Amino acid sequence: MASYLLVHGSYQGAWIWKPTAQKLREAGETVYVPTLDGCGERSSAIRPGITITSQAREISDMMFYEDLDDVILVATSTGGLVVCVAASMSRERVSKVVFVDALAPQPGEKVTDIVKRNPNTPRVTTDLTEGPSKEELEERLFGELDPELKSWAVERVTMHPIEAKDQPGALDEFWAQDWSTTVVRCKMSANPPLDHQRRTADKLNATWHELDAGHYPMLSHPDELSDILLGLK
Template sequence: MATFVLVHGGGHGGWCYRSVAQILRGAGHEVHTPTLTGLGERAHLLHPGVDLDTHIGDIDGVLRYEDLTDVILVGHSYGGMVITGAADRAPNRVGQLVYLDAATPVNGQSLVDVAGDIMAAARLDSRVVDGVELVLHPFAEAGMFYGVTDPEVLAWMADRLTPHPWRCFEQALDLRNEAELWALPQSHIVCSSTVPSRDPELVAAARTAGRFFEIDTGHDLMITEPRAVADALMQVASA
């Protein structure tokens, strides 16, 4: 059985993987769904210093303190930045990387570099609260921004989404063990709508390797299509 660490994206928390985690655990896998500092149930820990390095340290800490090895490290959206950095910090603990409709950065890139137009739009509604510039502020139907349309699910999300510190998005990734990092197998589970905007060489290589999974749903595919996501993750594990 495999060990999964599922890392959420901007404004979310470990809660967003609830259904996927249930399916994976039901199949006998070990699953961790940490929440990054300053978000979700850890929103009370928000402070002006929270940035990408903070979140990389969060996941590095989970890998080390839970003494995990051969981990399938999964990152959604902004979580692609985080898992890349965490795998670079502890490549001996990671067996595979899975980018879940996620950013796929290289050394020196920030999320602003990777997804400039989207991040510029997000910053239009930025607000400074207690010295922290925050974006992705939740509102009644914020889940629709992530491709969710079911009214019950939208209500569930509205109670859980939290604003995200902007510093996380503008800080560049600082990789230190690139040879080991890029030697790790990578898989990509993406929404059909985002395929045209992705690096065609990366997509072609992943397809050729049998490590590309396309799901026709919105950006929060772990919420809208948990069974399809879990099935794809189990295929990654079996490979």
């Protein structure tokens, strides 16, 4: 039986998928929404050694221990890196990979080669984590959300494990295989840029969808996004 496994990105947790997961469940679907190690409600467990691969292993282990098959594996933002690695670890369990405004670096490519930020924008950095300031969250990242939803989201943001961004060679196995894929591009989002998402779709021969949304359609456009996901079965 097909199920959905939704993977969040940086500064997020399972909470980012809440409105969309609810729509999928209301449609009778089985939905899993993990929070990655060091993120969200697990941010108190931050420590050295949390990487793309260690987070991907958690996703792979979830598929094993929950006896999941025919999984529609959905990623957003930097969750794309984790999903690529997790899919390779559990190839026989994954039926489709979906990139929702997500990153999928090519071998040898870094996130910083793709995502362009204003170098003057303040960042919050510690020895183990990094992330945006509250001002950047309110004015740019969550700028399109209505005030109540924006406040709810900002309160839940946590800094991201600093080692869980780039890991040389981690995605090579993913790109060496064929996958059934879908790319959902959000037209109001600057990052990941259009050319990156088009390249992902072209290289994977993916189905292409666009939403008139910013980087967080799972919050701002749950009806439209869930309709796309439901149409993949």
